[in-house]
Amino acid sequence: MILPIYAYGNPVLKRKADDITSDHPGLAETVANMWETMYAAQGVGLAAPQVGLPLRIFVVDTIQILEEEKKAEGIRRVFINALVTDESGDLWPYEEGCLSIPHIRGDVERKQRVRIRYRDENFEVRDEIYEGINARVIQHEYDHIEGVLFIEKLKPLKKKLIQRKLNDIKTGKVSADYKLKFART
16 A cells, blocks of 8 residues: 655654654555655655655665666665664765655765664564665665654755755645655645
8 A cells, every 4th residue: 555655844854753663554665655656656665754654664776776787786675673883995975865845965975884783674684785776775765764854964055055945844834745644734
């Protein structure tokens, strides 16, 4: 089922998400709905808070954005109860966007490598290192479960330039090619 994506201004986006257990009610359905919602919105990642659930779950599919000869380097993963244990390498800027903040993009500097411990959809423990675009998407989605939005990592001038657009999103004066749920104002 395609779920509405919670737009900037919804309190769930700023809350640190809660760990879950393997017997969490409807876990498989939640993950399936997140995949369906992400693909319908043409995203490469989606975190549970973005669909109104304050849970430490996010999904990532970078395979779809890579050129044909590099698709094998991409990932399609479910991350549950994730914990970033290390970020390393040089900072590199890359233009990011977010399904919860439509029509706003900006350069965010992130480390090139991330080490993350998490549980997969079978609740098996994984401890893996990712690099490049995989690391970037993971870091972006991980920020969501920590209550951090990519706009908080923008340079001060860019933050100032987008303030009116953010206010429009917060008050529901924006449209997207997918269903958005706005905070009550």
